[in-house]
Amino acid sequence: MNKTYGLLAEFSTxxxxxxxxxxxxxxGFRKMDGYAPFAVExxxxxxxxxxxxPLLVLIGxxxxxxxxxxxxxxxxxxSYPINIGGRPIHSWPAFIPITFELIVLCAGLTAFFGSxxxxxxFAGPRSAFDQGGAGMRKCAHVVIWGAHAPSRxxxxxxxxRIFVARSCPKLFGEGAEKGTPGAxxxxxxxxxxxxxxxxxxxxxxGCRPDMANQPKAKPLSESDFFSNxxxxxxxxPHTVERGGARENTAFYTGLTNGTYITQxxxxxxxxxxxRGRERFDVMCAECHDRTGSGNGMVVQRGFPQPPSYHVPRLxxxxxxxxxxxxxxxxxxxxxxxxxxxxxxxxxxxxxxxALQLSHNMKASELTPAEQQKLGNEQ
Ligand code: HEC
Numbered sequence: 001m002n003k004t005y006g007l008l009a010e011f012s013t014x015x016x017x018x019x020x021x022x023x024x025x026x027x028g029f030r031k032m033d034g035y036a037p038f039a040v041e042x043x044x045x046x047x048x049x050x051x052x053x054p055l056l057v058l059i060g061x062x063x064x065x066x067x068x069x070x071x072x073x074x075x076x077x078x079s080y081p082i083n084i085g086g087r088p089i090h091s092w093p094a095f096i097p098i099t100f101e102l103i104v105l106c107a108g109l110t111a112f113f114g115s116x117x118x119x120x121x122f123a124g125p126r127s128a129f130d131q132g133g134a135g136m137r138k139c140a141h142v143v144i145w146g147a148h149a150p151s152r153x154x155x156x157x158x159x160x161r162i163f164v165a166r167s168c169p170k171l172f173g174e175g176a177e178k179g180t181p182g183a184x185x186x187x188x189x190x191x192x193x194x195x196x197x198x199x200x201x202x203x204x205x206g207c208r209p210d211m212a213n214q215p216k217a218k219p220l221s222e223s224d225f226f227s228n229x230x231x232x233x234x235x236x237p238h239t240v241e242r243g244g245a246r247e248n249t250a251f252y253t254g255l256t257n258g259t260y261i262t263q264x265x266x267x268x269x270x271x272x273x274x275r276g277r278e279r280f281d282v283m284c285a286e287c288h289d290r291t292g293s294g295n296g297m298v299v300q301r302g303f304p305q306p307p308s309y310h311v312p313r314l315x316x317x318x319x320x321x322x323x324x325x326x327x328x329x330x331x332x333x334x335x336x337x338x339x340x341x342x343x344x345x346x347x348x349x350x351x352x353x354a355l356q357l358s359h360n361m362k363a364s365e366l367t368p369a370e371q372q373k374l375g376n377e378q
Contacts (some may be wrong), residue, residue: 015039021046022104027158056114057107064106068099114196250320252342254327254349266346276351279344281308283336292355304332309352322349 011017014036021034025048034043044051072095076082081089217223217231226233246252251265266272280290287296292309299305307314326345329335340348363371 014038018042018046024158029158035266051118053111053114053118060110061103061113063105064102064104066097067106068102068254069095072098103221241369251346254320254323260318261322262318262320264319264346264350266343266350268350272347273351273354275344276347276349276354279340279357280348280351283340287333292352292357306333309356315356319349319353322352 009020011020017034017036017040021032021043024032025046030048032047034040035046036043073090076095077090083089087094122327217225219232221231223231224228250256250261254260280288285296286298287303288294288306288309289296289299294306294308309315323342323345324330325333326336326340326348327342328337336345363374366374
């Protein structure tokens with residue numbers, strides 16, 4: 001008959017507890033457990049218990065990552081393929097954030113529930129503690145039950161070797177008669193339930209919507225407090241943003257005393273023209289085309305045609321006019337103020353001037369060397 005023998009001992013220090021556990025493990029005992037009122041570093045190892053949590057977390061993370069990538073791939077490439085801005089249907093860089101998040105989420109959840117499960121919330125047979133009495137609660141203990149101890153004698157020998165030899169103060173119940181741990185008490189699930197219910201209660205307590213629904217004014221919402229019924233308050237008159245005084249009116253408006261300026265307010269350099277050309281080709285050429293004659297691609301597709309820059313009126317227009325057109329728009333042409341900085345507006349205006357000159361130069365105005373070059377090219 002396979003009889004169960006058990007042994008229970010109490011130690012006054014946790015070092016003794018660990019030593020006892022180690023020796024029992026070396027002696028071949030596997031079904032044992034140790035209890036202490038505080039966490040004892042190394043006890044789990046000494047009892048031969050493996051911590052499977054890291055592996056579980058790794059598996060959780062892999063499952064989350066593969067699952068997320070699969071869902072994205074399935075949704076984007078198989079079940080509902082949409083062409084978004086020419087992006088490939090299976091575009092892995094776009095899938096990375098969600099994959100990463102699900103790896104973290106699943107690994108985190110596994111760690112949370114795994115450590116709850118690992119924490120031995122099922123305290124095992126209670127009788128072990130009942131035998132230990134009140135002293136069990138005071139100091140470090142080891143509880144060893146030799147479920148598969150070959151015999152009562154083997155257990156007795158172990159007891160002598162490790163516990164008595166160490167002048168263990170208390171030794172309880174030896175053998176099956178006094179307490180077969182497996183048989184004496186049902187597992188204590190009540191405590192687990194208690195922990196989960198407590199966590200649930202705390203989470204539910206956190207579910208108060210006051211913070212989301214507090215009486216606050218969202219920027220563009222309606223208001224019954226202000227007379228104009230808008231929560232957004234107008235900027236007080238004469239407000240100047242920091243660094244935004246813009247006292248140099250010629251530079252910022254292209255005007256002095258209400259008339260367009262005729263001279264560039266910035267220094268004319270090759271760099272300025274190069275910048276102007278680059279910006280013009282990006283911002284303006286789609287309508288005005290690169291030569292400024294007003295046949296850009298957008299116009300060819302139906303946008304109203306702008307006048308050519310090479311008509312006499314615009315050739316004679318002061319440079320401030322071009323700055324003003326970019327700043328405030330002109331007729332059907334919309335303003336570019338939000339897209340082109342004042343510095344760049346002047347660069348573009350200077351470049352438009354250069355474009356105009358390039359189309360309307362008299363050969364006699366060129367230097368002899370340039371005339372020579374022109375002649376060669378023709
Ligand atoms: C979406 C097309 C479009 C873009 C982009 C565009 N324009 Fe225009 N532009 C027009 C049209 C159309 C007109 C004619 C507006 C009118 O007469 O109602 C015009 C007119 C002008 C005029 C002539 C104003 C006058 O006195 O007749 C200038 C100068 C000008 N644009 C400069 C620019 C500059 C500089 C840019 C780039 C920063 C630019 N435009 C970008 C469509 C465009």
